[in-house]
Each structure stands twice: as structure tokens, then as C-alpha cells.
Amino acid sequence: MDLLADSREVIRNDGVLLLQQLTKSNAAIQKIVAFENAFERLLDIITEEGNSDGGIVVEDCLLLLQNLLKNNNSNQNFFKEGSYIQRMKPWFEVGDDNCGWSAQKVTNLHLMLQLVRVLVSPTNPPGATSSCQKAMFHCGLLQQLCTILMATGVPTINTVSEVIRGCQTNQDYFASVNAPSNPPRPAIVVLLMSMVNERQPFVLRCAVLYCFQCFLYKNQKGQGEIVSTLLPSTIDATGNSVSAGQLLCGGLFSTDSLSNWCAAVALAHALQENATLKEQLLRVQLATSIGNPPVSLLQQCTNILSQGSKVQTRVGLLMLLCTWLSNCSIAVTHFLHNPANVPFLTGQIAENLGEEEQLVQGLCALLLGISIYYNDNSLENYRKEKLKQLIEKRIGRENFIEKLGFISKHELYSRAAQKPQPSFSSPDHMMFDHEFTKLVKELEGVISKAIYKSSEEDKKEEEVKKTLEQHDNIVTHYKKVIREQDQELEELKQRVNTLTSQNEQLRATVTQQVSQIQQHKDQYNLLKVQLGKDSQHHNSHGDTFQMNGIQTEVSKLKEELEEWKKKHELLQGQLKEKDSVIEKLVSTVSAELDPAANSWFQFFLCFPKELEMLRSQIQLQSAEISKLQMENQKLQVIVRVNKLFLLSMGTKSSRVAFLQLSNEVKALSEEKESLKQHLDSSSSTVAILQDEKSKLQREVAESKKEQDDLLVLLADQDQKISALKIKLKDLGVPVEDEDDTESGDQGDEDEDGDEEDQD
DSSP states (O other): OGGGGOSSHHHHHHHHHHHHHHHTTOHHHHHHHHHTTHHHHHHHHHHHTTGGGOOHHHHHHHHHHHHHHTTOHHHHHHHHHTTOSGGGGGGGOOOSOOTTOOHHHHHHHHHHHHHHHHHTOTTSOHHHHHHHHHHHHHTTHHHHHHHTHHHHOHHHHHHHHHHHTTOHHHHHHHHTOEESOSSOEEHHHHHHHHHTOTTSOHHHHHHHHHHHHHHHTTOHHHHHHHHHTTSTTTSOSSOOSOOHHHHHHHHHTSSOHHHHHHHHHHHHHHHTTOHHHHHHHTTOEEOOSTTSOOEEHHHHHHHHHHTTOOHHHHHHHHHHHHHHHTTOHHHHHHHHHSTTHHHHHHHHHHSOOOHHHHHHHHHHHHHHHHHHHTOOSOSGGGOHHHHHHHHHHHTOHHHHHHHHHHHHHSHHHHHHTSOSSOOOSSGGGOOOOHHHHHHHHHHHHHHHHHHHOOHHHHHHHHHHHHHHHHHHHHHHHHHHHHHHHHHHHHHHHHHHHHHHHHHHHHHHHHHHHHHHHHHHHHHHHHHHHHHGGGGGSOSHHHHHHHHHHHHHHHHHHHHHHHHHHHHHHHHHHHHHHHHHHHHHHHHHHHSOOOTTOHHHHHHHHHHHHHHHHHHHHHHHHHHHHHHHHHHHHHHHHHHHHHHHHHHHHSOHHHHHHHHHHHHHHHHHHHHHHHHHHHHHHHHHHHHHHHHHHHHHHHHHHHHHHHHHHHHHHHHHHHHHHHHHHHHHHHHTOOOOOHHHHHHTHHHHHHHHHHHHHHO
16 A cells, blocks of 8 residues: 555556455455555546546556445445545546547546446445435536536446436436537437437447436336326427437337337336326327327237237337236226237237247236236126136146246346346347346236136235225325325425515514604604794795794803803812812821820811712712703704704705804814813812822721720729739838829938938
8 A cells, every 4th residue: 555655656556556456356455455545545646647538557546446346335435425426527527529539548438437337336235326326416427427428428328327327316417418419409318319220339229228217217207207208288299309208109119129129118117116107108199090090009019019020029018018007907907908919818828839939928928917917807808717717728727827937937037137237248139128027026926826816815815905905095195195285384384484584574674664754753843843833934034033043042052151161160169279178187197196186186077078068069060061961962953953954945045054053062062071071070089089088087097096005005004003002001111192202202312311221
């Protein structure tokens, strides 16, 4: 793995060749190489070498990728989850002109197509194939393949076939693809033209048949579109365009046996597991020749069958009839209604023909067995019991079972049962279809049992079958009801979402309109109040009156503002006086505190009252300013309304005068704002004073506490002195009071001197 990242191309290329040999038929090594980032490195090498334009190195890398992915589900899942499918899209950007392609480019492109088929092979697990198909659609790989579908031929057709097989999304996209023709036609129609054209190569016709089968596989919508092109009500009356149904009918009744077989198998796939379309196809009428009445498609098939055409043609028609009649009692009734059909079948089965005819005999026995097993006994002459008696008399039960077994024992049957893609070495070997082999395997056993059952067992089985059919019908009915209810529910959900969004939009519109109406009402009321009863007659005198009113209000506002200025100046003077008082108070606080400063303490206690008075005055001033501000706002509203009125109704001179007054009002508003800022500064000064007051209060409280402590200490000292005096007296020492001590200090000193001498 390290060799893949080597900078030397020779070493890298030899590493690719070595890994090719190591990964052949070895799942363990394949997983190791894949999880060692081989996909990333190999895709990088392919891109570096030029994708499909690269040389032999690209081919070697593609072969190694095939070894890693083929029949290895874990590596395929890792490749898909690693988003490597998206990196395959540039491989097929090659254009439509393939004339100048080299042999190496063709080889590279074919290997790239094979790599795509490895990821979507029908032999892979259904879930893995489906996820890869969806990834190819979403990344645009399918679209890219459809653009080169006509230019690159068989390999691309087979690749597209398996990319769309069983995937409804991819099948719907393929149905919408148009071929690059003039006039543009659906790609399906153009491909069917090649299939029923005997001049086209055999491999191309087989590839187109496989593509058509994959398009119809588990695609009831596509089946209905094909069958609808055959119904009388939908056939193009002008005949300008050729439909798929017309091409299939033309191939079914042409002189080319291979076209007969391909058209019969393609039409059988349009009816596969779809009882409704089987009943609708009974309505198809064909014009055989001029002057003769039209015959049904079913009758025409049996007519050609009885004419003894080639074996390949008869095998194709018998497979179509068996598919058509199986699980469709109405189609069986129509088939038995033709009196020539049952004798023809019994005659074919009873004869001892050659080895080539044994396959036709087996298919005739299968068709007759289907006519018995799915018979609803609506025709008296061809009831189940009578058909069994006819087989017993004309053929014999053992002989009938033996002829029925010729089908599954045939070599071509076993080869067709292996894989869905038709692969035949020559047109002569083109006998069985893969889906038809599943039908034979399903019906061979039940038909053999039905031949040996008695009438009573048939009745019991018929009752059980009716019960099951009733049950199936009930289930189908309820499924249909549930499906319809789901569709209705989905439609109602969409309608609810739409109505909800519309309701929200309408609510928003109504809210907006209500607000606009309210604004208009407010403007109308203001105009009505301002203009008075004479607002209906708008003239020059009314404009003059309106201007006079505005001037009066402006002058009033000026007077009020002048009064406010005076009050503010008075307030500033009071604040200055208080500032001087505070300064004196601070100087007093800085002086030494003593217990005798009671007068200062009383003054300090009176200071908060003065501060509160000052605050109340400021609050009154603030209330007056707020009142003036509200009046100013009202006046501004009146001015705006009058401005709207004057601008809409007044003259040019009145508008100029009004604008001048508006400028004056604006100047007054600015002056008011400056006064408000002064008031805010005054409020901040008051806050500072309050902080200083609280500081002084704290200092006074602290000094008072210290004085109280000193008083307590003095009281304790007095008590100690008194106790000592009492002890001295008890000892006989004469103790004098403080007053005596002060008056006779000299006498005491003499006595003390005598005592010292005595000592």
C-alpha cells in the first residue's frame, strides 16, 4: 500500500499490478487494502492521469478497483459512505462525438461503466444497490450517463439499465430523458425503435430489451404509461408521433421472429404483477385489414399462434399469454370464449412432435393449466371440471404433467434463470426471459396439483380462494382508502400551512392598518382641537389666526422660562450660603474636641434640619421644571401638527414665519436642557453635602464614645481612691479630704518633716 504513494511512477505502477494479483478472489486482502485508503489513492491516480483519456495506468487502477468492489459488500458500502461515487462523475464528461476516440480510451470507458455496474448489480443486496442508485442520482452521475447514452452504445445502455432498475426516482428521471433527435423524442421510444428493427445489431437489441425491462421493473407508473399508449382513448389521432405501444405492437406482428420475441417479452413486462393493466389491455382493438372488423389484441395473438409460425415467435407469444392470463380470471374468460383456443392447445400437447417442438408443447400445457387454475367457472362449457376431463381423455394426466415439465428441464431455461440480463450467444438461443422463469417456478407445482384434484376439493379450494380474494379485496380497499386519506391529509396540511401563513400576513397587515388609523385619528383630533369649529374654511385669515395663537403660546413659554431662570439663580444663591456654612462646620470639626463643646454639638444636630429644608426646596424646583417640560412637550406636539397643517394648506409667507417660530422653540428647548443640566449639578452638590454630613456624624459619635470611656475610667479611679482612703483610716493614718488638702498644704509639709526626723 505504501508503494501507491511512491513519487516514482514506475514503482507506483508496479505496486498497482502487484495489488491486482493479491486481491484476486481474496476477500480478506480486499478489505485490508480498502481500509488502507486504497480508494482515495487510486481515484487520485486516475484523476492525475486524465480520467478516461489516460493510458494503461488508468486501466490498471480500474481493474484493481473492480477486484476490491466486485462481490464484496463491505467494500461497496465503504466506497459509498466515503463519497467516492461522486468522484466518478467526471469520468463520463466525454462529449457525444466518439469518432476520434483511441482504443485505450474506449477500454478505459468500458471499465468505468463496468465499475458502475458492480455497485448497482442485481446480485448485490437490495438495500446496498438501492442506496448506490440514489447516490448516483443525487450526485448527477445518472444524468451524465444519459447524456452519452446514444453516443457510447451498448455498454452505457446496460449500465443505465441497472442504475434505474427498481429505483422509482431514477426510473421517473429516465422517462423524462429525450434523445438528441429532430424532432425530440423520448429516449425510450428511440431505443424501442432500435429493438424492433431487424437491421440493428443483435447485442444492441438485447441491451435495449434489458433497459426496457429494468425501466418497468417494480414500476407500476411506467407500466401504466406504456399500456396507456395502446388504449383507444389515448392514441394520437393525428398519427404524427410514434408511441411505445405502437412500436411494441408493430414488433409483435412483424415478419422478424426476433422482433416478435422481444416485443412479446417487453409487453409481458408491462403487465408483470399488475392485474389492473391486464384487464385494461383486453380493450385494445387492432385493425387487421381493410374491410374486416377489428379484433382484440388477445385474439390476434392466438390467431398468429395457430398459424404455425417460427418457434421463437410462438414461444414469445405463449410467454406473453401466460403472463397475461396468470392471476387474472377475466383474461382467462376472454381467452376461453374463443372456441378455437382450447382445441388448439390440446392438439399441440397431445401430438408427439420433434425435440424442437417440445418447448412449445410445454408452454401450451402451462397456458392450459393457467386456464384451469385461474378459471372462475363463468363459462359453462369450459368449467374447471370439464377441462380436466378433456385433459384426461385427450392427453392423459401423466402425459400432461410430463409435457409441462419440458419447460424447466430445458437448457435455455436454466441459463435464463441465472441473471436478469438477457445474454445469448446467438438469436436462435433467445427463448426464455428471466422474469418468466420465476412465473414457471411458481405455477408448475400448483397446476400439477390442480390437475389431480377432485371436484369436491376444487369446490373447497374455490371457497378458500374466494375467501382469500374477499380478504384481499377488503385489504386492497382499505389500502386504497388509507392512501386517499393520506393524500387528503397531506393536501390539508399544505392548505393549513398556506392559510396559516396568509393569516399571519393578514394579521400583520391589519395591525399595521390599525396603527395607521389610530395615528390618523390622533392627528385629526389634534387638528380639530387646534383649529376649532372653523377648520372647514382654510384661508389666509385662518392662517393668520393660527400664527397668532402660536406666537402667544411661544411668548408665554418665554415668560415661564424667565421665571424659572430667576428661581434657579435664587437657588444657586442659597446653595452658596449653605456652602459657607459647611466650610465653617468643617473648620469647627477640625478643632480639638472637648466635653465642654456642647454648643457646637447642638448646632451640628440642627444642621440636618437645614439640609432637609434645602433638599425640599430643590425637589420643589425639580417638580416645577418637570411641569414646564411637560408643557413644552405639549407645545411641541401642537407646533408639529400646526406645521403639518400649514405646510399642506398655508401660503409661502406663513410657512416661513412658522419655520422661524419653530427655530425659536428649538432654541428655548436647548436653553431648557442647559438649565436641567444645572439642576443636575445642584443635585450632585446636595449629595456631596449629605456625604460630608454623614462623615461628621460618624466623627461626633466616635468622640462621644471616647468621652464616655474617659468618664468610666475616672469613675473607676475615684472608687479606687475612696477604697484606699478607707483602708488608711482603718490603719490609723489620718486622711484629709481634697478641700482640706488644698487649704493646708504648708502645714502638712512641716508635719511630714518632723516625722522624718523622728524616724
